[in-house]
Each structure stands twice: as structure tokens, then as C-alpha cells.
Amino acid sequence: MEFRKSHLAAAVGAALLVGGTAVQAQNLQVQLYGQVNRALMFADNEVQSKWFHVDGQPSSTRFGIMGTSQIAPGLRAGARIESEMKSNPSDLVTFAAPSTGAVGTNVLFAERWLDLSFEGAWGKINVGQGSGAADDASTIDLSGTGLANGSCLCDWGGAIPFTTSAGAATALTPATVINNNDFESRYDRAMYTTPVFGGFRVQAGFGQKGTGEVTEASIWYSGKLAGELQAAIGWSLDRTGSAATPDHNETIGGSISWLHTSGLNLTYNYTSAQLTVSPSRDATYHFMKVGYKTGQHAFSVAYAMGDDQPAAGVEATAIALGYTWTPIRWAEIYAGYIIYSVDVAGGSLNDITAANIGSRIRF
Numbered sequence: 001m002e003f004r005k006s007h008l009a010a011a012v013g014a015a016l017l018v019g020g021t022a023v024q025a026q027n028l029q030v031q032l033y034g035q036v037n038r039a040l041m042f043a044d045n046e047v048q049s050k051w052f053h054v055d056g057q058p059s060s061t062r063f064g065i066m067g068t069s070q071i072a073p074g075l076r077a078g079a080r081i082e083s084e085m086k087s088n089p090s091d092l093v094t095f096a097a098p099s100t101g102a103v104g105t106n107v108l109f110a111e112r113w114l115d116l117s118f119e120g121a122w123g124k125i126n127v128g129q130g131s132g133a134a135d136d137a138s139t140i141d142l143s144g145t146g147l148a149n150g151s152c153l154c155d156w157g158g159a160i161p162f163t164t165s166a167g168a169a170t171a172l173t174p175a176t177v178i179n180n181n182d183f184e185s186r187y188d189r190a191m192y193t194t195p196v197f198g199g200f201r202v203q204a205g206f207g208q209k210g211t212g213e214v215t216e217a218s219i220w221y222s223g224k225l226a227g228e229l230q231a232a233i234g235w236s237l238d239r240t241g242s243a244a245t246p247d248h249n250e251t252i253g254g255s256i257s258w259l260h261t262s263g264l265n266l267t268y269n270y271t272s273a274q275l276t277v278s279p280s281r282d283a284t285y286h287f288m289k290v291g292y293k294t295g296q297h298a299f300s301v302a303y304a305m306g307d308d309q310p311a312a313g314v315e316a317t318a319i320a321l322g323y324t325w326t327p328i329r330w331a332e333i334y335a336g337y338i339i340y341s342v343d344v345a346g347g348s349l350n351d352i353t354a355a356n357i358g359s360r361i362r363f
Contacts, residue, residue, distance in 0.1 A: 001107075004088075020128075024312075026050075026066055027069055027070070028068075029067065029068050029069060030065065030066070030067045030232065031065070031066045031067075032063075032065050033062075033063070033064055033065075033066070033342075033362075033363065034061075034062055034063030034064060034362070034363055035059070035061065035062060035063075035361060035362040035363070036061045036360070036361050037055060037056040037058075037059050037060060037061050037147070037358065037359070037360040037361075038052060038054070038055060038056070038061070038358055038359065039054050039056045039090065039334075039356050039358025039359070040052070040054070040177065040353065040356070040358065041053075041054045041156060041157065041355065041356045041358075042095075042353075042355040042356075043095075043157045043160045043244070043352065043353070043354050043355075044354075044356065045161060045162065045163050045169075045351075045352045045353075046163060046350035046351065046352075047163045047167045047169070047350070048095045048311065050098065050242075051327075052088060052093045052098055052204035053087075053092040054087075054088045054089065054356075055086040055089050055090065055189050056090055056147060056155075056356070056358050056360065057089050057090045057091040057092075057155040057158070058085075058090075058146060058152070058155045058156075059147060059360060060084045060086045060089070060331075061084060061085055061086055061087075062082060062083065062084040062085070062112060062267070063082070063083065063085075064081055064082030064112070064113065065080070065081050065084070066078065066079070066080045066081075067079050067080075072197075074120050074121060075118065075120045076118070076119045076120070077116070077117070077118055077119075078116065078117045078118075078119070079115065079116045080113045080114075080116075080117075080130070081113060081114055081115075081198060082111075082112040082113035083109065083110065083111055083112060083260075084109070084110055084112050085109050085122075086110075087099075088100060089156070090155060090156050090158075090356070091154060091155050091156070091157075091158035091159060091175060091278055092158070092159050093159060094159045094161070111129055112130075113129060113130045113186070114128050114129040114130075114131075115127070115128040115129060115130040116128055116279070116344065120140050120194065122195070122196045123192060123193055124192070124193045125190070125191070125192055125193075126189075126190070126191045126193070126205075126245075127189075127190050127191075128188065128189075129186060129187065129188050129189075130186055130189070130191075131185070131186050131212060132184045132185065132186065132187060132189055132205060132207065132216045132218065132236065133189075133191050133204050133205040133217055133218050133234070134183040134184070134203070134216040134218040134234030134235060134236050134251075135183055135184065135185055135216075136182065136184070136232075137182075137183060137218045137220070137232040137233060137234030137238050137254050138151065138180055138182045138232075138234065138253045138254055138255045138269045138270070138271050138285075139152070139180070139182055139255060139269065139290075140152040140182070140230050140231065140232055140256065140257045140267070140269070141228060141255070141257050141267050141289070142228060142257040142259040142265050142267065143257070143259075143265045143267055143289055143291035143293070143298060143300045143322075144265075144291070144293050144298030144300075144301040144324050144326070145169040145289075145298050145299070145322035145324045145334070147322075147324060147334045147336075147358070147360060148276060148300075148320075148321075148322030148323060148334040148335060148336030148339060148356065149289075149300060149302050149321065149322035149325055150321035151180050151182075151267075151269045151287050152172035152179065152180040152182065153174070153178065153287075153302070153318045153320055153338055154173075154175045154178055154179055154180075154318075154340075156336065156338055156354045156356050157174055157352060157354030158173060158174045158175035158245055158352070159174075159175060159222070160173060160352050161173055162177075162340075162342055162349040162350060162352060163304050163348075163350045163351075164348065164349060164350070167222045170312060172314070172326045172342060172344070173315075174318070174340045174352060174354075176307050176309060176310045177306050177310055177314055177316035177340075177342050178285070178304055178305070178306030178309065178316040178317075178340065178342075179285065179306065179309060180269065180271060180287065180304075180319055181251055181253065181271035181272075181283065181285050181309075182271065182286050183216060183236040183251055183253075183274045184209055184214045184216060184251075185363025187204045187207050187208065187209035187210075187214060188207050189206060189214070190205055190207060191203060191205030192204055192205065196358075199221050199223040200219060200220065200221050201220050201283060202218070202219050202220075203216075203218045203220070204216070204217040204218075205217075210240070211240070212238055212239050212240035213238075213239045214236060214237070214239070215237045216234065216235065216236040216273075217234070217235050218232055218233065218234035218235070219234075220232045222306070225258065226260055226261055227258065227259045227260040227262075228258070228259045228343060229256075229257075229258050229259075230256070231254065231255065231256040231257070232254050232255055232256075233253070233254035233255055234252070235250075236250070236251045237249075237250050238250075238251075249273060249274065249275055249276060249277075250273070250274040251271060251272070251273045251274070252271070252272055253269070253270050253272055253285075254269070254270065254271075255268065255269040255270070256268055259281075259293070263293040263294050264290075264291075264292055265289075265290070265293065265300075266288065266289070266290060267288070267289040267290075267302075268286075268288050268289075269287040270284075270285065270286055270287070272284045272285075273286045279312065281308045281311075281312050283306075283307070283308050283309040284305075284306070284307045284309075285304070285305070285306050285307075286304065286305045287301075287302065287304045288302065288303050288304075289301070291300040291322075294326055296321070296325055296326050297323070297324070297326075298322075298324045298327055299322070299323050300321070300322045300323075301319070301320070301321055301322075302318075302319070302320040302322070303317070303318070303319050303320075304316050304318045304319075306319065313344065313345050314342065314343070314344055315342070316340065316341065317340075317342075318338055318340045318341070319323045319337065319338070319339050320336060320337065320338040320339075321336065321338075322334065322335070322336040323335050324336075329360070330359050330361065331360075331362075332341070332359060333358075333359045334356070334357070334358060334359070334360075335355075335357040335358075336355065336356045336357075337353075337354075337355045337356075338353070339351055339352070339353055340352040340353075
């Protein structure tokens with residue numbers, strides 16, 4: 001929903017008229033927006049199985065407001081406030097806790113954006129809570145099936161425990177063995193974005209996440225190649241330790257996705273997180289997807305690998321199928337099916353199966 005402050009003046013002017021003073025139009029563009037993403041998820045670890053009512057973690061239920069206006073010739077200022085409200089996130093529910101969250105008994109309410117910006121021909125500066133400079137550099141996906149089987153597969157059933165052949169639950173879950181390591185997400189930062197040159201733009205920034213400091217940078221590309229081509233590469237350095245025991249975790253990676261004019265599409269994502277926690281190691285993630293889009297329908301099959309993420313020698317794989325129907329721009333109905341497998345020292349654990357069917361409605 002989009003409107004101008006000048007449109008509001010007539011509606012509220014009478015109420016604010018005091019001593020002959022009325023509201024003055026400021027040409028401020030204000031946009032209210034949001035979405036609801038709800039799904040049914042089935043999970044089975046060969047010991048237990050259950051249907052869950054969840055909020056789809058690939059793109060959570062949220063709402064926000066943005067405002068922007070020109071404040072000087074060639075200079076625009078803006079602000080954005082966005083929060084999410086998730087009832088039973090699909091990556092957090094378990095057999096023991098099918099309703100989970102931080103507010104009440106099963107609702108998670110959290111800030112996403114508390115951000116202001118200044119933009120001109122020289123580029124854009126963001127200051128406040130929001131996406132870091134490399135956020136989502138490893139999640140580019142033109143398949144149209146990002147909700148059903150996106151680049152971070154463990155958004156579905158991520159907290160379900162793997163079990164041994166004897167039926168005992170382990171501490172390993174899809175989220176711990178096959179996470180896509182997508183840099184540092186959102187935090188309090190200052191970030192600069194260049195103008196677009198020949199399809200390329202660069203982002204760089206630094207900020208504070210929890211008790212640590214973060215530095216990030218990325219390069220993005222969008223262009224045409226017998227269809228549409230998008231790519232990005234990112235880097236982040238997370239200084240999470242104290243001065244006495246520094247713990248610098250460095251991540252590098254990126255993604256590329258190509259959508260041919262025929263509807264065929266190919267996607268590849270890769271990240272490597274250099275963890276200095278004892279013992280130090282490189283935790284890697286590979287994600288490959290082949291898809292096809294025709295009209296309102298999109299289909300895809302994906303394969304992912306996670307190596308040494310919770311500990312050295314732990315190797316995980318996942319295969320996923322996804323389908324999305326988009327009858328209108330603001331509505332999607334999707335379904336997905338994922339099989340997670342993991343090998344540890346001494347053998348493999350039971351597979352985990354996760355299936356989902358849901359819908360996202362945006363406004």
C-alpha cells in the first residue's frame with residue numbers, strides 16, 4: 001500500500017488544526033508492506049514422525065513501513081522499520097517442542113530492520129539495523145522455487161535430530177550439518193553501496209553483532225545472457241572473541257543463477273567458513289539446482305553438500321524437489337520434499353525426511 005503524506009494532510013488536517021495551523025504536505029512517500037507465510041510440514045527421522053503447523057523460515061511472516069523523500073537537490077533520505085512474527089518457525093520446531101518461540105508459548109517476535117539511508121548519484125549509505133554488505137550473496141536463485149527448496153534447505157526441519165540405527169537421538173540436526181553459511185545476516189552496521197556500473201555494484205560495511213564486530217564486502221552482477229543472469233560473491237570477518245582470546249571467523253562464497261528464455265534455469269551456491277574454534281577447520285557448503293519455469297508454474301530439483309560444519313569428519317548431503325504455483329504476483333502456493341543424510345565417524349545415521357506445503361501472501 002503506497003501513498004503520499006500530502007494525501008494524508010486533507011484527512012487529518014481538521015483534527016490537527018489548532019490556532020489556524022494546518023498540516024503541510026512534505027511530499028514524503030510512505031509504503032506499508034508485509035507478508036504471511038504459513039505451511040504444513042511433515043518430518044520423519046525413522047524413529048518419530050509428525051505433521052507441524054509452521055511459519056516458513058525461508059521467508060518469514062513480517063510487516064514493515066518505509067518512507068523516502070528528496071531533502072536536497074540530488075539527495076534522498078529514507079527510513080525503514082520491519083519486524084517479523086513467526087509462530088512455530090519451520091527451522092526450530094521439534095518432536096519434543098512442536099510449538100516454539102520467544103514470546104508467549106509459540107510466537108517469535110523480532111526486529112529485522114531499523115534503518116536510515118541517504119542516496120544520490122554517488123551511491124547509497126545505510127546506517128542502523130539491517131542486512132550486512134554480504135547478506136544473501138550466497139542465496140541468488142532465479143528458479144522461482146526458493147520457498148519450497150531454497151539455497152538453505154535446512155530452513156525445513158532444521159532442528160529435527162538425526163538418530164542412530166539403534167533409535168537414539170543425537171545432537172546433530174540438518175541445521176548443524178548442512179547450513180548454507182550465508183555470512184552475517186542483519187545487525188547494526190554502516191554500509192556503502194556504489195551505483196551500478198555495467199551491471200555491477202559493490203557493497204562494503206562494518207558493524208556490531210552481539211558482542212563482536214563484523215566487516216563485510218560483496219560484488220553483485222545482474223545482466224542478460226539468452227535470458228537473465230545474476231551472480232554475487234561475498235566476504236565477511238566476524239570478530240566474536242575477546243581481546244584476550246580472539247576468535248575470528250571468516251566466510252567467503254557466492255552464488256550464480258541463470259534463467260534461460262526457454263524457462264530452463266541453473267543455480268549454484270558455495271560458501272566456506274573458516275572457523276577458529278577448537279579445532280579450527282573449514283566448514284563448506286555446496287548447493288546445485290536445476291529448474292524449469294513455464295507460465296505460472298516452476299519446478300526444480302536440488303542437491304546440497306555440507307562438510308565439517310559441526311566437527312571435522314562430518315559429511316552431510318541433501319536432495320530436494322520443489323514446486324511453486326504463482327497465479328498472481330503477490331500470491332504463491334508451494335510444495336517441497338527433502339531427504340537429509342549424514343555420515344559420521346563409525347558409520348551413517350538414519351535419514352531425515354521433511355516435506356512442506358504452504359502459501360505466501362504479500363501485500
